[in-house]
Amino acid sequence: MSVESSGNTEITLEIAGLSHSFLHNGAAEPVLRNISLSIRRGELVCLVGRSGCGKSTLLKIIAGFLSPSRGHCLLEGRPISGPGPDRCVVFQEEALFPWLTVRENIAFGLRGKRWTPAIRNHQVDRFIELVGLRGYDEHLPRALSGGMKQRVALARVLILSPLILLMDEPFGALDAQTRDEMQELLLSLSQERSQTILFVTHDVQEAVTLADRVLLMDQDSGRIREDVRVELERPRDRSAPPFQQYCIQLHQLLRQTGPRPMIAD
Amino acid sequence: MKGKEALLALLLPLTALTLWFAVSAVGLVPVYLLPHPLTVWDAGIRYIFGNAGQGAYAGRFLVDLAASLTRVLLGFSLAAVLGIPLGILSGRLALVNRLFSSAINGLRAVPGICWLPLAMIWFGIGIKTTVFLVAIAAFFPIYQNTLTGARLVAPIYYQAGAMLGVSRVRGIFAILLPMAMPNIITGLRLGMGISWAYLVLGELTGVPNGLGAVIMDARMSGQTEIILVGIILIAMIGRICDRLLVSLMRLCFKSARRQI
Numbered sequence: 001m002s003v004e005s006s007g008n009t010e011i012t013l014e015i016a017g018l019s020h021s022f023l024h025n026g027a028a029e030p031v032l033r034n035i036s037l038s039i040r041r042g043e044l045v046c047l048v049g050r051s052g053c054g055k056s057t058l059l060k061i062i063a064g065f066l067s068p069s070r071g072h073c074l075l076e077g078r079p080i081s082g083p084g085p086d087r088c089v090v091f092q093e094e095a096l097f098p099w100l101t102v103r104e105n106i107a108f109g110l111r112g113k114r115w116t117p118a119i120r121n122h123q124v125d126r127f128i129e130l131v132g133l134r135g136y137d138e139h140l141p142r143a144l145s146g147g148m149k150q151r152v153a154l155a156r157v158l159i160l161s162p163l164i165l166l167m168d169e170p171f172g173a174l175d176a177q178t179r180d181e182m183q184e185l186l187l188s189l190s191q192e193r194s195q196t197i198l199f200v201t202h203d204v205q206e207a208v209t210l211a212d213r214v215l216l217m218d219q220d221s222g223r224i225r226e227d228v229r230v231e232l233e234r235p236r237d238r239s240a241p242p243f244q245q246y247c248i249q250l251h252q253l254l255r256q257t258g259p260r261p262m263i264a265d
Numbered sequence: 266m267k268g269k270e271a272l273l274a275l276l277l278p279l280t281a282l283t284l285w286f287a288v289s290a291v292g293l294v295p296v297y298l299l300p301h302p303l304t305v306w307d308a309g310i311r312y313i314f315g316n317a318g319q320g321a322y323a324g325r326f327l328v329d330l331a332a333s334l335t336r337v338l339l340g341f342s343l344a345a346v347l348g349i350p351l352g353i354l355s356g357r358l359a360l361v362n363r364l365f366s367s368a369i370n371g372l373r374a375v376p377g378i379c380w381l382p383l384a385m386i387w388f389g390i391g392i393k394t395t396v397f398l399v400a401i402a403a404f405f406p407i408y409q410n411t412l413t414g415a416r417l418v419a420p421i422y423y424q425a426g427a428m429l430g431v432s433r434v435r436g437i438f439a440i441l442l443p444m445a446m447p448n449i450i451t452g453l454r455l456g457m458g459i460s461w462a463y464l465v466l467g468e469l470t471g472v473p474n475g476l477g478a479v480i481m482d483a484r485m486s487g488q489t490e491i492i493l494v495g496i497i498l499i500a501m502i503g504r505i506c507d508r509l510l511v512s513l514m515r516l517c518f519k520s521a522r523r524q525i
Contacts, residue, residue, distance in 0.1 A: 063424070063428060064427075064428075065424050065427075083424065083427035083428045084427075084428065084430065085428060085429060085430045087428065088428050088429070089424070089425075089428055091421055091425070093419075093421055095421045095422060095424070095425040097422070097425075097440070097443070097444075098444075098523075099443045099446070099519055099520035099523045099524050100523075108429050109428075109429035109430055111430065112430040156429070157428075157429075160429070
């Protein structure tokens with residue numbers, strides 16, 4: 001799916017000159033340095049980097065859970081201030097509300113929508129169906145497998161039609177088989193709805209499977225180092241040589257972004 | 266399966282009862298120390314169902330129960346009304362916690378019985394002293410468990426709530442309270458249990474009615490069987506109150522129904 005060819009080049013997310021530091025023993029330790037990026041409407045962008053490179057921090061800033069030390073973050077031209085239903089997150093950890101059923105979890109964010117109960121029920125039914133959880137409406141999260149929990153987590157944010165969907169290694173804790181299924185589900189849902197997605201992962205193969213574009217983060221500098229467009233037809237065949245080629249290329253780039261050597265002082 | 270569980274629950278009480286019968290039958294212990302179970306049974310029946318003329322304590326049960334329940338419920342409610350909000354504030358706000366924690370932990374170290382003389386000076390002999398003692402005793406477990414529950418709610422749930430459009434204030438009711446519910450209920454149950462202990466302490470001070478008053482009164486008049494009746498009744502009523510408390514919480518809150 002090429003975004004440019006449809007003539008739709010509208011920017012959903014624009015980040016410019018963004019830096020962030022954490023206080024560590026009283027000293028500011030930079031995590032993100034001068035990050036600039038933009039994501040077009042309908043694009044699926046994967047942010048790839050090693051653990052600790054700051055990719056989750058960047059996601060938290062976009063989600064509004066953190067305020068950046070410097071720089072700005074615009075969503076459809078408006079500055080981001082605090083979390084909100086226009087930028088929803090699917091977390092890696094379990095974050096479903098344990099006392100609510102699947103149906104109630106999915107309906108949780110709809111309070112602000114002012115829908116009639118009929119429309120609300122219809123929508124919830126539709127999304128339960130979409131993520132393949134029919135028959136599990138009245139189950140509590142503790143009765144679900146890891147993959148099913150992430151389906152609920154996906155449904156409860158997709159139902160809000162966020163401007164951008166933020167995913168923080170959402171399938172990282174799933175087994176390989178389930179992860180494949182979830183990737184397929186995400187692709188079909190996102191293409192159907194032209195959902196804009198920023199997907200954080202450390203798994204190169206996952207990035208090449210999903211992404212229109214892969215952004216590679218550098219651990220050393222806290223910068224985005226490479227911006228690789230994945231020009232492969234969907235559905236992508238993981239055994240095909242071009243797919244492998246992308247993986248090898250990204251692996252090599254990732255290896256060059258290794259941790260800075262320890263300096264004894 | 267259900268029957269097996271019930272049998273298991275009754276195993277210890279039944280063994281104790283059998284032992285008691287045996288000890289009384291052999292005459293191992295003089296009756297003024299430990300009366301025969303049937304004597305206690307008769308005294309209990311008279312205390313609960315008898316008419317006023319049939320003996321010293323006959324038919325007093327309902328009046329005593331009403332008096333004791335009122336004191337327990339008032340003291341317990343007072344403890345819950347103070348303990349839950351304070352616990353939540355201390356669990357979520359470091360400033361509040363710093364303000365209260367050392368004072369509250371200090372007070373908690375004071376044995377409950379120390380409050381009795383002070384309470385008697387402040388409130389005299391009567392319902393206020395008992396309610397005060399019950400409230401003080403029940404406050405600490407309710408406060409401490411609520412605090413722990415509030416503190417244990419992982420930040421990710423607030424983040425999830427915030428992105429789903431929950432404001433900070435509504436988050437207290439939509440996220441914090443339901444998440445902390447299992448701990449709050451633990452606190453309330455511990456508080457309820459200790460309420461009965463301090464009820465008896467409060468009623469030992471010469472109030473005319475109440476289950477504790479009966480126990481103390483029976484000691485003066487040397488009726489050991491009435492003391493035992495009182496103890497057994499308090500154990501049973503305490504157990505019933507605990508079940509009722511859990512049922513009430515489950516009835517009122519989805520988060521209680523589904524998490525405990």
